[in-house]
Amino acid sequence: MMFMRKYLLLNIILIWVTLLPISAARAQVHWQFDVPFVPTPYVVIEEMLRLAEVTPRDFVMDLGSGDGRVLITAARTFGARGIGVDLDGDLVAESIEAAKAAGVSDRVQFLQQDLFKTDLDRATVITMYLMPGVMARLQPRLLELKPGTRLVSHDFRLGDWKPDAVTQVRKNAFLWIVPAQIAGRWQLTMALPGGEHRMTLELRQKYQEIDGFGQFSDRPSQIWEPRLRGDRLSFVIVDDRDRDNEAALYFDGQVRGDVIEGELRRGTGRTQTRHAWRAQRVAATKP
Ligand SMILES: C[S@@+](CC[C@H](N)C(=O)[O-])C[C@H]1O[C@@H](n2cnc3c(N)ncnc32)[C@H](O)[C@@H]1O
Numbered sequence: 001m002m003f004m005r006k007y008l009l010l011n012i013i014l015i016w017v018t019l020l021p022i023s024a025a026r027a028q029v030h031w032q033f034d035v036p037f038v039p040t041p042y043v044v045i046e047e048m049l050r051l052a053e054v055t056p057r058d059f060v061m062d063l064g065s066g067d068g069r070v071l072i073t074a075a076r077t078f079g080a081r082g083i084g085v086d087l088d089g090d091l092v093a094e095s096i097e098a099a100k101a102a103g104v105s106d107r108v109q110f111l112q113q114d115l116f117k118t119d120l121d122r123a124t125v126i127t128m129y130l131m132p133g134v135m136a137r138l139q140p141r142l143l144e145l146k147p148g149t150r151l152v153s154h155d156f157r158l159g160d161w162k163p164d165a166v167t168q169v170r171k172n173a174f175l176w177i178v179p180a181q182i183a184g185r186w187q188l189t190m191a192l193p194g195g196e197h198r199m200t201l202e203l204r205q206k207y208q209e210i211d212g213f214g215q216f217s218d219r220p221s222q223i224w225e226p227r228l229r230g231d232r233l234s235f236v237i238v239d240d241r242d243r244d245n246e247a248a249l250y251f252d253g254q255v256r257g258d259v260i261e262g263e264l265r266r267g268t269g270r271t272q273t274r275h276a277w278r279a280q281r282v283a284a285t286k287p
Contacts, residue, residue, distance in 0.1 A: 068095025075104035148230030
């Protein structure tokens with residue numbers, strides 16, 4: 001494991017150092033921007049787009065699009081549409097030509113533009129090969145994007161935001177799914193056997209990692225297996241109203257601002273029953 005880490009670190013340094021001379025003439029120009037131009041190898045691009053589960057329904061934005069290869073692959077291989085932005089006008093011109101040659105200019109657009117001044121709201125997937133300082137600056141904006149937006153990065157992390165998935169095919173590829181903001185106190189209503197039941201729920205959150213507790217009957221109840229993936233929230237509470245007939249309640253719901261709506265399954269197997277539930281946020285706490 002130690003050897004593997006050292007090897008990977010060495011690999012990253014070697015790749016950056018050896019690839020820089022490729023754009024030696026450009027490097028003097030490119031280094032004036034936040035990140036130099038170092039292209040992502042195609043096999044790594046495919047892995048990043050696979051990890052982000054890109055489909056023709058996606059709108060991909062490549063921040064610092066270089067020679068356009070990420071977006072062109074997203075369009076040609078995965079059928080996606082999108083925009084690439086780069087401050088380097090020569091690279092943007094090169095990308096536009098490459099998109100024409102690949103027959104995808106109707107699906108992709110390249111703009112000479114600062115990624116920090118680019119509106120990211122349209123993106124369903126964002127791809128990045130940027131340096132750690134740039135990633136750290138971008139992180140707060142990325143976290144405010146629509147829940148469910150997938151962010152995928154070649155080699156570099158987004159500060160202390162734990163990735164939802166990591167793969168290594170030659171290089172590290174990291175995936176984050178923008179989580180809904182669910183911190184706060186919620187009032188839940190559910191239609192259980194025996195009538196409507198109400199409970200309060202306190203949720204805490206650090207990025208996609210969540211925990212909390214509820215007040216199911218007249219005692220505090222633990223929340224088990226809490227998970228947040230984009231706008232999908234799931235957790236389990238034990239229905240302990242009747243000690244001789246306890247059952248797990250498997251909640252699954254979609255977060256839309258201050259409302260969560262979904263279905264819960266009570267129990268398992270043949271005795272399982274399904275019920276609607278809804279929650280309204282009654283007090284927010286900062287994430
Ligand atoms: C490491 S390259 C990645 C190129 C491409 N995304 C890839 O993975 O092959 C980073 C690119 O970001 C561009 N860049 C640097 N700072 C930028 C900024 N503030 N706004 C837009 N592009 C920037 C550079 O010109 C360079 O082409």
